[in-house]
Amino acid sequence: MNQPAYQKKDPLEPVQEMVQACIQCGTCTSSCPNEFAMDITPRHMWRMVLMGRKKDIFQSKTFDLCSACYYCTLRCPRGLPLTEAMGRLKQIAARENLPKYKTSVRFYKSFMESVRRHGRVREMEFMTLYFASMKDPILPLKFTPLGIQLMSKRKVSIQIPSKGEGTLDAVFRKVEELEK
Amino acid sequence: MKRKIGTAMVVGAGISGIRAALDLAEIGYGVTLIDREPHMGGILTQLDYQFPTDRCGMCKMLPLVDRDASSQYCLRKGLFHENIEILLSTEITSVEGEPGHFQIKLRQKPFWIVPELCIGCGLCTEVCPVEVPDEFNAGLGSRKAVYLPVPHAIPNPYVIDMAACTRCGACEERCPTGAIQLSREERKNFRILVVDDELIVRDSLKEWLEDEGFSADMAASGPEALDQLSKETYHLMLLDIKMTGMDGVEVLKQAKAASPDLCVVMMTAYATVETAVEAMKIGALDYLIKPFDPDAMIPMVTKIYENIQTSQTREVEVGAVIFAGGTAYFDPSEGKNPFGYRVYSNVVTSLEFERIMSGTGPCQGQLVRPKDGKPIRKAAWIQCVGSRSLQTDADFCSNICCMYAIKECLVAKEKTKGELDTTIFYMDMRTFGKSFQRYRDKAETEHGVCFERARVHSVIGDEATGDIILHYMDHNGELHDETFDMVILAVGQRPAAGTAELSEMLEIPLNPWGFVQTEAFSLTKTSREGILVGGAFSGLRDISESVTQASAAALSASRVIHAAGGSVTPESASDSPYRDVYREVPDILVVICTCGDRFSEYLDIGELEWQIRTDPAVSRVEFVEQTCTAQGWESLVELVEKHKPNRVLIGACLPYVYARKLRELGERTGLDPSLMEVADMGYLKLDIKNSEPEAQIQFPVSSFQFPLEMGIAKLKRAEPSPVPKIPVYQRAMVVGGGIAGMSAALAIADHGFEVDLVEQTKELGGNLLWLQRTLEGESVRPLLEDVREKVEKHPMVQVHTGTQVIASYGQVGCFYTTVEDEEGAARTLEHGVTILATGGTEAATNAYDYGSNPSVVTQKELEIKLSDKTIDPGELSSVVMIQCVDCREEPRNYCSRVCCASALKHALYLREQHPDIAIYVLYRDIMSYGFTETYFTQARKAGVIFIQYEVAEKPEIVSSGESVQVKAFDPIIGRKVEIEADLVVLATGIVPTLPKPLAAAFGACVDQDGFFQEAESKWRPVDALREGIFACGIAHSPRTVTESVATAEAAAQRSLRILSHKEVPAGKVVAKVRQSLCSLCERCIEACPYGARFLDEEAGAVTVNPVMCQGCGSCATVCPNCASVLEGFPMQQMLDVIDAALQ
Known part of the structure; x- marks a missing residue:
C-alpha cells in the first residue's frame, strides 16, 4: 500500500486515468447484469485499479465477464468511460498473456483470426484454430456432442481451414497500429 | 421614520x-x-x-x-x-x-384586474373555461386562466394568465365589482400593417389578427407599405422579406428611417433566415418562419402588443x-432521465413532495399519492439528482438537498404519526452547517429515518400497483430490490x-x-x-x-x-408629525364604504346610521362610495380634513390593504394612524354577491352593526400617547480583530459612525496571520494587509489591541463596557451596539498519537510548515489525511466546514509540487459543498485516494520511529488496508474562542458547542435574541474567510439599522409595568423571550426596554397581579370589543 498510486509505464495507468474521478457510489455495480457471476464487483474493481493492485485485479474474472452493455457508462454520475475501462483491462490481460485468461484470450484470438481471413467467422475453422492453440487433446472431445448437434441441424458445415487471402488484413493492421 | x-x-x-x-x-x-x-x-x-x-x-x-x-x-x-x-x-x-x-x-x-377592486370572491374562476397546470402546486393540480397566484397572500387579488386566456370575456361579465377589465376594445387601437406580395398570406393574416381583435391593414408591396406608413400611424409591421420590386430589408430600412419607433417583425422562408437575422441587426424586432400558423404568430403579436401598448414602463x-x-431547480426529465421522472407518476421531485405535504397542496395535506389516492407509507429519497453529476453538467453540490430531504422525512413522519417508513439514498450526507449534524443524528436515532449510503441505479415502475421498485447496491456490496409507494428526487439548484x-x-x-x-x-x-x-x-x-x-x-x-453622497441627513426633520390628541375625549368619525351603492339595495342605511350614532363617542357617520378607488379615498380624506375627528373608523372590505393607506392618511391629516381602524365588512359583501341576483333579501342591520361597534369599542380605548423611543449612542463596539471583526468595523465606520475595535492579542488579523491561501487559490495575505491598513488608518475606527473586555452593562442603544489593556489600565467605553467577532481556533487533540509522534500534524500545522518550508513536499512519498478527528460525534457533534476544503487544498498542492506522492484521505462524508465539489473532482483526478470510514471503525495508527503505519477498513474492497505514511495530517476542526462570561456580559447566549447562539438560524442568523448584539465570523459558526466576511457585513448591516438613528422608536404595542401593583416577583423577567425586562435595583422596579419588547404579551399572561400590561391591548378595551361582538 505504500506504493505510489501509479508509476510510470504501468499498463494500468491509462485505466487509472479513466476512472480517477470515481467516487465509489456503486451505480456501476447495481447496474451490471453480469454482476451475479463476478467474483468482485465493478466498484471494487475500480478501487483496486486506483490502488494499483495489479495482482488482485488480474486474479479476477470481473472484467472478463463484462458483456459491454454500457449500462454502467450510461448511468455513472461522474460520466466515466467504465465499459471502455473494462475493455482496457481485457486488453492488458491479453497482451500480457496471463495464464488465468488463457482460454478466453485464445478463444477470442481464434475468432478474430477467422474474421481476418474471411471477413466473417467460419465456425469449423474457428474451432479448429481454437483447439490447436489450446494444445489440449481432450478439449475437442468436450465439444463433440454440441458439434454433432449443430451439424445435424446444418448450423455449421465442414470446411477446410485455409489461410485465405486475409480480406480484412488492412483493417487489422490499422487497428494494431492504433493500439500500439 | x-x-x-x-x-x-x-x-x-x-x-x-x-x-x-x-x-x-x-x-x-x-x-x-x-x-x-x-x-x-x-x-x-x-x-x-x-x-x-x-x-x-x-x-x-x-x-x-x-x-x-x-x-x-x-x-x-x-x-x-x-x-x-x-x-x-x-x-x-x-x-x-x-x-x-x-x-x-x-x-x-398589465394586470387586467384592478387589484384594489378585486374582493377575492372567486366568481371569475367558476366561469373561466380554461384549465392549465398549476405552477404553485408544481404542476400537480390545475388552475384556471384567471387564478390566485398564491392562495394565502394578503391582499390577494386574482390575476389573469394572458398566455392561457382566450379572452372569452365570461369573467368580465361575472365580476361583481367590475375589477376585471380585459379592454378588448383597446386592441382595436393597436394597428398592424401586413406587407406581403401573396394575397393568400395577407388574407389569412388579416383574418387571424382581426379574430384577436386587432386592426390590420394590408399592403401588397414595399412602396405601397411605405405609402401607407406615411399616411397612418402603425404600431407593428409584419414584413415579408422576399418580395418582387422592393425587398423586405429595403422596406425595413426606409420605414425605420421615417418612423424609428415602429416595431417590425420579419416574415421569412426557411432559406432566408440568415437575412432575417441580419434584419434584426438593423432594427427588426423578431422574425417568423413561413409557413406559420396562428399558434406561432398570435402569441408573438400579443406579447408585442402587451409590451408596447399596455405595459407600464417606468424609469427609476x-x-x-x-x-x-x-434559483431554479434541476428538471430530472431533462437528458437521460435515469430515474423515470414523468415516466412514473409516483416519482416526484422534492418540490412536488413539499406541495403534497402542504395543506394548500393538491392532496390537502393528506400524505397520499396524487394520482391514485393511495396513502404513502413507504417513501425513498434519492439524493444528488442534478448535483455532483458530471453527466448533467453539475460539478457542484447544491448544498440544500441533504437537509431538506431529512426535513421532509421528519415532517412526513409527523404527518403520518410515525407510520411512514423513510429511506434516504445518499453518497455523502452533507451536514456542514451549524446544527445540521445533530439534526441528522436525531432523525436517524430518534425518528428512525433510514440512511442508506448507496446510489440507486434503476427505478422501475410496477404498472399494476403504481409502486416503484428501486434497484441498488448497499455499502457492503449487496444488491437489493426494494419497493416504495413513492420516490422523491432531491433535485439540485440551477441558475x-x-x-x-x-x-x-x-x-x-x-x-x-x-x-x-x-x-x-x-x-x-x-x-x-x-x-x-x-x-x-x-x-x-x-x-x-x-x-x-x-x-x-x-x-x-x-x-x-x-x-455617492446618499447621506444620513433626514429628509424631513419634524419629529412628531401627528397632532397631540392626548387630552381630547374620543371623537369618532365613522366612514362606511357602500361598495358602489350596492349596499343600499339590501340594507336600511338610515337605520344603520341611527344605530351607530347611539354611541356618544361617534360624532358623525358618513357613507362613501368605494373607498378602494382613488376617488372614494379622496372623499374620505376630505371628510377627515373637514371634520378633524380624533379617531377614524372605516367600514370596508380587506382591512389589510389599508395599512399603508392609513399611514398616508395620517401624514395628510396629522392624525396618528394608530387611532384609525378598519372594520372588516368584506364577508358581508360576499354574502350579497353569492345570493341570487334577483332575490330581494334584506340583511339585518345588526350584521353590519357588530363589526362597526367592535371597531368603535377598540377606538374608544385606543391609547393616544406617542410611541416610546429610546436614544441611541451612535457608536459601535466590535470585539475581536480577525477578518470578521475588521470587516464589520470598517463597514460601520464607512457609514460615518465611530467604532471601537477590541482585540486581545497585540496584532490584528486573527487566523489570517497563519492562513496562506484559499482552496480557490486566492492568496489571503493581500486581503489581510489591505483590510488591516484600512482599519488602522480609518479616522472613525479606534483600535484597542492587547485589550480585553472585563464587563459590560446596558442594553441596545447604550452599553457601557469596561476594557482593560495589558498594563491593567481599565477604561469604560460607551456604545450603542455590540458585534462579537471573537473567532475560533483549530481544536487540540491527542488522538492518533498526535503530540508523541512528530510525523503526525494537524491541517493548520501543515499549512504553516508548507509555507515556512519545514516540510518539503519533495521528500514525502506517502501522506495520509484523517478527517473528522474528534468531531461530528459527541461532545463536538458538528461539522467544522473548512477541514475537507483544507484537505483538498493541501492534497492538490502536494500532488502539484511532487506528483509521485501517494495521498490517502480517510473521511466520513466529504463536505465539499457548493462549488468546492469541483476541487473534490480535481483531487480524485489528481490521483488522491479517498477511503471512507465509519465512527465505529476508526483508522488506527501504529508508530514506529519516523514512519507511521495507518490501518483502516476500506468498505469498497471489504478489508483492512495498511498504509505506510511519512506524514499523517489530522483535521481536528474548529472550536470557538467565545468565552461564556464575555457573551453573557453583553446578554448573548452561547450554544452547547460554545458558538454564539443566534436568535433564529434561518431568519435572524447573525442577531442575538436580545436586540443590539450581533455576531460574525467563526464566533458564530465555522466558516471560510469569504463566508466570515459575509457574516461580518451582515452583522454590520444589522447594527446600522439601529446606529443610523439618534432615537429608535419602539412599536405601538409594548408591555409596561404598573409599578403600584407590581410585587417584584420577577416572573415576567423569566417569561420575556426577548430579554427586554430587567430589574432596576436602584429604583427597585421591573423596567421594560420598549425597543427590545416585541409586544408578544407573555409577561402579561404570567403576571399574578395584572401589573404587567400590554399597551395597545389593555384589558378594558379587549373586554369592550368582546362585548360589542357578543351583544
Whole structure:
C-alpha cells in the first residue's frame, strides 16, 4: 500500500486515468447484469485499479465477464468511460498473456483470426484454430456432442481451414497500429 | 421614520430580496422591490415547513425596532413597509449609469384586474373555461386562466394568465365589482400593417389578427407599405422579406428611417433566415418562419402588443441595485432521465413532495399519492439528482438537498404519526452547517429515518400497483430490490431563468455553471460596482446563508449609496408629525364604504346610521362610495380634513390593504394612524354577491352593526400617547480583530459612525496571520494587509489591541463596557451596539498519537510548515489525511466546514509540487459543498485516494520511529488496508474562542458547542435574541474567510439599522409595568423571550426596554397581579370589543 498510486509505464495507468474521478457510489455495480457471476464487483474493481493492485485485479474474472452493455457508462454520475475501462483491462490481460485468461484470450484470438481471413467467422475453422492453440487433446472431445448437434441441424458445415487471402488484413493492421 | 437621501433597487422579492429590502428600508433608504412574478415570496410561498424547526417563522424577519413602519402579520402573506415600494409582474429592461446614480428602466405587465377592486370572491374562476397546470402546486393540480397566484397572500387579488386566456370575456361579465377589465376594445387601437406580395398570406393574416381583435391593414408591396406608413400611424409591421420590386430589408430600412419607433417583425422562408437575422441587426424586432400558423404568430403579436401598448414602463434612479433573483431547480426529465421522472407518476421531485405535504397542496395535506389516492407509507429519497453529476453538467453540490430531504422525512413522519417508513439514498450526507449534524443524528436515532449510503441505479415502475421498485447496491456490496409507494428526487439548484440574459445586459461575468460570478472574498460584489447579488442568485445557498448574504448585499449597497453622497441627513426633520390628541375625549368619525351603492339595495342605511350614532363617542357617520378607488379615498380624506375627528373608523372590505393607506392618511391629516381602524365588512359583501341576483333579501342591520361597534369599542380605548423611543449612542463596539471583526468595523465606520475595535492579542488579523491561501487559490495575505491598513488608518475606527473586555452593562442603544489593556489600565467605553467577532481556533487533540509522534500534524500545522518550508513536499512519498478527528460525534457533534476544503487544498498542492506522492484521505462524508465539489473532482483526478470510514471503525495508527503505519477498513474492497505514511495530517476542526462570561456580559447566549447562539438560524442568523448584539465570523459558526466576511457585513448591516438613528422608536404595542401593583416577583423577567425586562435595583422596579419588547404579551399572561400590561391591548378595551361582538 505504500506504493505510489501509479508509476510510470504501468499498463494500468491509462485505466487509472479513466476512472480517477470515481467516487465509489456503486451505480456501476447495481447496474451490471453480469454482476451475479463476478467474483468482485465493478466498484471494487475500480478501487483496486486506483490502488494499483495489479495482482488482485488480474486474479479476477470481473472484467472478463463484462458483456459491454454500457449500462454502467450510461448511468455513472461522474460520466466515466467504465465499459471502455473494462475493455482496457481485457486488453492488458491479453497482451500480457496471463495464464488465468488463457482460454478466453485464445478463444477470442481464434475468432478474430477467422474474421481476418474471411471477413466473417467460419465456425469449423474457428474451432479448429481454437483447439490447436489450446494444445489440449481432450478439449475437442468436450465439444463433440454440441458439434454433432449443430451439424445435424446444418448450423455449421465442414470446411477446410485455409489461410485465405486475409480480406480484412488492412483493417487489422490499422487497428494494431492504433493500439500500439 | 425619516427617509434618507438615497434609494436602492432590489430585484427579486423572494426571501433574500425581502431581507435586503427590509435592511435598507430600516436604515431609511427608499427601496424599490420588484419581482417578475405576480406575487412576493419566491420559492418560500411553496414551502410550508423549514428546517430546523420544521415550521415556518419567516415573520421573524420583520423589523424589530420601529415595528409600526411595516406590516406586522405573516410575511408569507405579504409585506409592506413605508420605505419600500413593491412592484410585481415587473421586469428590469435596462440599467445605465454609474454607482450612486443608476437609471433603471422597468416594465410592468398589465394586470387586467384592478387589484384594489378585486374582493377575492372567486366568481371569475367558476366561469373561466380554461384549465392549465398549476405552477404553485408544481404542476400537480390545475388552475384556471384567471387564478390566485398564491392562495394565502394578503391582499390577494386574482390575476389573469394572458398566455392561457382566450379572452372569452365570461369573467368580465361575472365580476361583481367590475375589477376585471380585459379592454378588448383597446386592441382595436393597436394597428398592424401586413406587407406581403401573396394575397393568400395577407388574407389569412388579416383574418387571424382581426379574430384577436386587432386592426390590420394590408399592403401588397414595399412602396405601397411605405405609402401607407406615411399616411397612418402603425404600431407593428409584419414584413415579408422576399418580395418582387422592393425587398423586405429595403422596406425595413426606409420605414425605420421615417418612423424609428415602429416595431417590425420579419416574415421569412426557411432559406432566408440568415437575412432575417441580419434584419434584426438593423432594427427588426423578431422574425417568423413561413409557413406559420396562428399558434406561432398570435402569441408573438400579443406579447408585442402587451409590451408596447399596455405595459407600464417606468424609469427609476437608484444608488445601487441588488439582484436577488433566486434559483431554479434541476428538471430530472431533462437528458437521460435515469430515474423515470414523468415516466412514473409516483416519482416526484422534492418540490412536488413539499406541495403534497402542504395543506394548500393538491392532496390537502393528506400524505397520499396524487394520482391514485393511495396513502404513502413507504417513501425513498434519492439524493444528488442534478448535483455532483458530471453527466448533467453539475460539478457542484447544491448544498440544500441533504437537509431538506431529512426535513421532509421528519415532517412526513409527523404527518403520518410515525407510520411512514423513510429511506434516504445518499453518497455523502452533507451536514456542514451549524446544527445540521445533530439534526441528522436525531432523525436517524430518534425518528428512525433510514440512511442508506448507496446510489440507486434503476427505478422501475410496477404498472399494476403504481409502486416503484428501486434497484441498488448497499455499502457492503449487496444488491437489493426494494419497493416504495413513492420516490422523491432531491433535485439540485440551477441558475435562475434569465440569468444569462441579465449578465449580458449588466456586463457582469458568470461562473462556469452559469451563476453570477462574485469578486474574490466577497459573496455579494460583482465586477461592476454598485451591482450586487444576494441569496442564491450567485449560487447554491440555503435560507440561512441567503438571508445572511442578503444583509451583506444590503450593506454593500448602502456603502455605495453612502459613498455617492446618499447621506444620513433626514429628509424631513419634524419629529412628531401627528397632532397631540392626548387630552381630547374620543371623537369618532365613522366612514362606511357602500361598495358602489350596492349596499343600499339590501340594507336600511338610515337605520344603520341611527344605530351607530347611539354611541356618544361617534360624532358623525358618513357613507362613501368605494373607498378602494382613488376617488372614494379622496372623499374620505376630505371628510377627515373637514371634520378633524380624533379617531377614524372605516367600514370596508380587506382591512389589510389599508395599512399603508392609513399611514398616508395620517401624514395628510396629522392624525396618528394608530387611532384609525378598519372594520372588516368584506364577508358581508360576499354574502350579497353569492345570493341570487334577483332575490330581494334584506340583511339585518345588526350584521353590519357588530363589526362597526367592535371597531368603535377598540377606538374608544385606543391609547393616544406617542410611541416610546429610546436614544441611541451612535457608536459601535466590535470585539475581536480577525477578518470578521475588521470587516464589520470598517463597514460601520464607512457609514460615518465611530467604532471601537477590541482585540486581545497585540496584532490584528486573527487566523489570517497563519492562513496562506484559499482552496480557490486566492492568496489571503493581500486581503489581510489591505483590510488591516484600512482599519488602522480609518479616522472613525479606534483600535484597542492587547485589550480585553472585563464587563459590560446596558442594553441596545447604550452599553457601557469596561476594557482593560495589558498594563491593567481599565477604561469604560460607551456604545450603542455590540458585534462579537471573537473567532475560533483549530481544536487540540491527542488522538492518533498526535503530540508523541512528530510525523503526525494537524491541517493548520501543515499549512504553516508548507509555507515556512519545514516540510518539503519533495521528500514525502506517502501522506495520509484523517478527517473528522474528534468531531461530528459527541461532545463536538458538528461539522467544522473548512477541514475537507483544507484537505483538498493541501492534497492538490502536494500532488502539484511532487506528483509521485501517494495521498490517502480517510473521511466520513466529504463536505465539499457548493462549488468546492469541483476541487473534490480535481483531487480524485489528481490521483488522491479517498477511503471512507465509519465512527465505529476508526483508522488506527501504529508508530514506529519516523514512519507511521495507518490501518483502516476500506468498505469498497471489504478489508483492512495498511498504509505506510511519512506524514499523517489530522483535521481536528474548529472550536470557538467565545468565552461564556464575555457573551453573557453583553446578554448573548452561547450554544452547547460554545458558538454564539443566534436568535433564529434561518431568519435572524447573525442577531442575538436580545436586540443590539450581533455576531460574525467563526464566533458564530465555522466558516471560510469569504463566508466570515459575509457574516461580518451582515452583522454590520444589522447594527446600522439601529446606529443610523439618534432615537429608535419602539412599536405601538409594548408591555409596561404598573409599578403600584407590581410585587417584584420577577416572573415576567423569566417569561420575556426577548430579554427586554430587567430589574432596576436602584429604583427597585421591573423596567421594560420598549425597543427590545416585541409586544408578544407573555409577561402579561404570567403576571399574578395584572401589573404587567400590554399597551395597545389593555384589558378594558379587549373586554369592550368582546362585548360589542357578543351583544
